[in-house]
Amino acid sequence: MAARKLNLKERYSLLTRDLDWEYSYRDKKEIFPYEDFEGIKITDWSKWEDPFRLTMDAYWKYQAEKEKKLYAIFDAFAQNNGQQNVTDARYVNAIKVFLTGVSPLEYQAYSGYAHVGRQFSGVGARTACQMQSIDELRHVQTQVHAMSHYNKFFDGFQDFSHMHDRVWYLSVPKSFFDDARSAGPFEFMVAISFSFEYVLTNLLFVPFMSGAAYNGDMATVTFGFSAQSDEARHMTLGLEVIKFLLEQHPDNVPIVQRWIDKWFWRGTRLLAIVAMMMDYMLPNRVMSWKEAWEVYFEEAGGALFKDLARYGIEMPKYAATAIAEKDHISHQAWSIFYNYGHAAAFHTWMPGEKEMDWLSEKYPDTFDKFYRPRFEHWREKEQAGERFYNPTLPMLCNTCQIPMGFTEMDDPSLIAYRQSVYKGERYNFCSDGCKDIFDHEPEKYVQSWLPVHQIYQGNCGGADIEKVLSEYYRINMGRDNLDFHGSPDEARWNEWHNLQSAEDRLKKAG
Amino acid sequence: MSKVYMALQDNEEAHYLVEALEEDNPDVTVDYQPAMIRIENEDRLVLKRETVEEKMGRDWDLQSLHVNLVTIGGNVDETDDEFTLSWN
Amino acid sequence: MAVAAITPDYTGERLDRVENFHGNIVVYIGWDRHLMFCSPIAFAMPPDTTFGKLQDEMIAGAYSQHPDFARIDWGQVSWLLNGEPFTPDREATLEAQGVDHKSIIRMQTPGLEGIGGSHS
Numbered sequence: 001m002a003a004r005k006l007n008l009k010e011r012y013s014l015l016t017r018d019l020d021w022e023y024s025y026r027d028k029k030e031i032f033p034y035e036d037f038e039g040i041k042i043t044d045w046s047k048w049e050d051p052f053r054l055t056m057d058a059y060w061k062y063q064a065e066k067e068k069k070l071y072a073i074f075d076a077f078a079q080n081n082g083q084q085n086v087t088d089a090r091y092v093n094a095i096k097v098f099l100t101g102v103s104p105l106e107y108q109a110y111s112g113y114a115h116v117g118r119q120f121s122g123v124g125a126r127t128a129c130q131m132q133s134i135d136e137l138r139h140v141q142t143q144v145h146a147m148s149h150y151n152k153f154f155d156g157f158q159d160f161s162h163m164h165d166r167v168w169y170l171s172v173p174k175s176f177f178d179d180a181r182s183a184g185p186f187e188f189m190v191a192i193s194f195s196f197e198y199v200l201t202n203l204l205f206v207p208f209m210s211g212a213a214y215n216g217d218m219a220t221v222t223f224g225f226s227a228q229s230d231e232a233r234h235m236t237l238g239l240e241v242i243k244f245l246l247e248q249h250p251d252n253v254p255i256v257q258r259w260i261d262k263w264f265w266r267g268t269r270l271l272a273i274v275a276m277m278m279d280y281m282l283p284n285r286v287m288s289w290k291e292a293w294e295v296y297f298e299e300a301g302g303a304l305f306k307d308l309a310r311y312g313i314e315m316p317k318y319a320a321t322a323i324a325e326k327d328h329i330s331h332q333a334w335s336i337f338y339n340y341g342h343a344a345a346f347h348t349w350m351p352g353e354k355e356m357d358w359l360s361e362k363y364p365d366t367f368d369k370f371y372r373p374r375f376e377h378w379r380e381k382e383q384a385g386e387r388f389y390n391p392t393l394p395m396l397c398n399t400c401q402i403p404m405g406f407t408e409m410d411d412p413s414l415i416a417y418r419q420s421v422y423k424g425e426r427y428n429f430c431s432d433g434c435k436d437i438f439d440h441e442p443e444k445y446v447q448s449w450l451p452v453h454q455i456y457q458g459n460c461g462g463a464d465i466e467k468v469l470s471e472y473y474r475i476n477m478g479r480d481n482l483d484f485h486g487s488p489d490e491a492r493w494n495e496w497h498n499l500q501s502a503e504d505r506l507k508k509a510g
Numbered sequence: 511m512s513k514v515y516m517a518l519q520d521n522e523e524a525h526y527l528v529e530a531l532e533e534d535n536p537d538v539t540v541d542y543q544p545a546m547i548r549i550e551n552e553d554r555l556v557l558k559r560e561t562v563e564e565k566m567g568r569d570w571d572l573q574s575l576h577v578n579l580v581t582i583g584g585n586v587d588e589t590d591d592e593f594t595l596s597w598n
Numbered sequence: 599m600a601v602a603a604i605t606p607d608y609t610g611e612r613l614d615r616v617e618n619f620h621g622n623i624v625v626y627i628g629w630d631r632h633l634m635f636c637s638p639i640a641f642a643m644p645p646d647t648t649f650g651k652l653q654d655e656m657i658a659g660a661y662s663q664h665p666d667f668a669r670i671d672w673g674q675v676s677w678l679l680n681g682e683p684f685t686p687d688r689e690a691t692l693e694a695q696g697v698d699h700k701s702i703i704r705m706q707t708p709g710l711e712g713i714g715g716s717h718s
Binding site for chain 3: 033034037038039183184187332335336338339340369370371372373374376377388390391392393394395396403404405407413414415417419423425426427428441442443444445446447448449450452453454456457458
């Protein structure tokens with residue numbers, strides 16, 4: 001008699017859930033020590049529904065197939081000098097931001113999911129998290145490979161890992177994920193699987209990947225599509241986890257709401273750099289940040305929170321502020337990086353006339369009133385050989401760690417200042433959202449490693465700022481930093497394309 | 511009533527998947543976007559292995575959908591024969 | 599609660615306590631409605647720095663690139679210290695007039711509207 005073949009449901013059960021066992025000789029709370037301290041109550045893990053039924057053999061098989069397809073395209077890109085086909089060299093600065101700011105977060109995610117993938121007593125949750133952990137490791141690897149080819153031709157990619165741990169603007173993404181990973185397992189899932197990978201993911205992925213597609217960056221586009229299929233699993237995990245927690249016990253609802261409020265706000269602040277990338281760093285623009293926010297948060301997020309209302313969950317606390325800020329945030333973020341362009345490992349520049357007109361059109365209520373005058377002033381200064389650089393160090397928000405460049409939404413010409421006094425010491429914030437996060441868990445955020453304060457404490461080397469930038473941050477001065485105009489990146493780009501034209505001229509003559 | 515959706519990479523294999531989805535879900539809407547195909551339906555969307563195999567003219571493993579998938583919306587149910595998205 | 603943690607009564611190391619700054623305090627300065635400077639700035643300086651020195655050296659060094667700076671009538675400037683109205687004494691030290699570690703000083707120059715009146 002031939003052996004009966006198992007169907008998918010049976011295979012999945014036997015190879016995942018049924019590998020778990022009843023712990024008979026140690027206390028369950030010893031084995032899973034992190035499940036209670038956050039106040040979350042799980043009454044019945046068997047209610048966890050597996051988002052996908054992938055067994056490890058299927059996982060390896062299909063991931064391997066994706067990898068073969070992906071690396072074939074990376075090879076073709078490199079062989080065909082794809083780096084010369086981007087719209088112009090300014091675009092490449094967008095992916096410098098990605099490699100130094102976002103790729104290390106994939107590595108943090110790998111680590112975070114590996115941790116929670118051990119800490120949940122529910123086997124279904126452990127399985128899903130372990131697979132996501134491997135997905136995230138794949139993402140950092142494939143991103144590094146996608147961008148490594150650019151490293152041969154453009155400045156600023158070479159020390160992404162070192163810079164992520166030290167450079168002032170990179171403490172923003174780093175502290176975001178450090179916060180999530182040092183939280184308990186349930187907060188980690190609400191922070192990353194739900195708030196980041198479900199609610200806000202399209203506001204990270206679509207801008208970078210569409211930006212790549214619109215600007216001739218085949219390597220990044222291909223990485224994006226290859227990762228997207230993993231992201232589909234991650235999104236369903238995020239949705240599953242939130243519904244599971246809310247259905248398990250009514251006591252979970254206020255805890256989850258607080259986490260949603262916090263991580264929506266931290267995520268929104270983190271996305272300011274993506275906003276500026278969309279509006280300022282793409283020679284061919286996809287859409288404005290404002291438009292992306294309206295589609296991916298206000299519409300999509302609106303529908304989601306309507307769905308969650310039946311559990312007693314509300315829209316995130318400062319959603320209204322974030323919505324008002326959509327008209328300002330990208331311009332403010334670009335102003336920060338323009339101010340401190342000498343201290344960044346990527347180039348900045350003033351938009352050209354057509355680009356300013358696009359910004360005026362996309363931001364009819366704010367661009368001409370608040371931002372165009374300063375940009376025109378800066379352009380004049382640059383043309384006169386006096387390109388503006390801010391000679392000071394900025395004040396940073398204690399929670400999000402961004403320079404305090406955000407303004408009051410009822411008076412957008414006034415910087416927003418918030419302060420708390422805790423155990424006799426002052427702490428400063430850019431917003432109510434960031435202040436609330438500190439006030440709820442001050443013992444966590446008194447530990448913020450704020451780059452400007454660390455420099456003043458003498459922990460970043462250098463008798464002067466030049467030394468901090470060149471030795472501690474390892475920015476190649478005069479190459480990685482300063483304005484795009486006059487940079488070696490620009491000079492190389494011009495050389496390649498003039499060379500092409502010279503050849504064409506020769507061909508036409510012959 | 512909420513729409514369920516599936517977005518696929520726009521490549522050779524996906525075209526057969528779209529044909530199968532259109533056959534098994536008559537009211538489905540298919541939107542061709544840059545490099546991506548977005549398929550939406552009211553409440554429920556089912557991809558059947560048998561239909562795909564009939565269109566492709568060869569055996570096809572339902573789980574290899576993962577290679578072409580961009581994103582989905584809806585609760586997933588997977589068997590060896592059908593991949594279903596639905597909202598409660 | 600002070601933090602959700604698995605150890606009871608968890609306290610974190612305060613990385614920015616004043617002792618870590620080698621005798622200096624951190625003071626933040628902001629020039630209201632002059633957003634060409636993207637954010638307020640951070641200085642580390644001895645607490646016995648006089649306000650006069652702060653104004654003449656640090657503030658001037660930070661802001662003199664702005665076209666409005668030369669037009670400031672210092673007699674008309676209003677100041678805030680940690681959000682409250684403040685009348686600085688140029689001769690006195692920061693310490694003596696309540697400017698402590700991680701305080702914010704804001705400078706307000708009504709009538710000076712920034713680049714093209716945009717408050718930049």
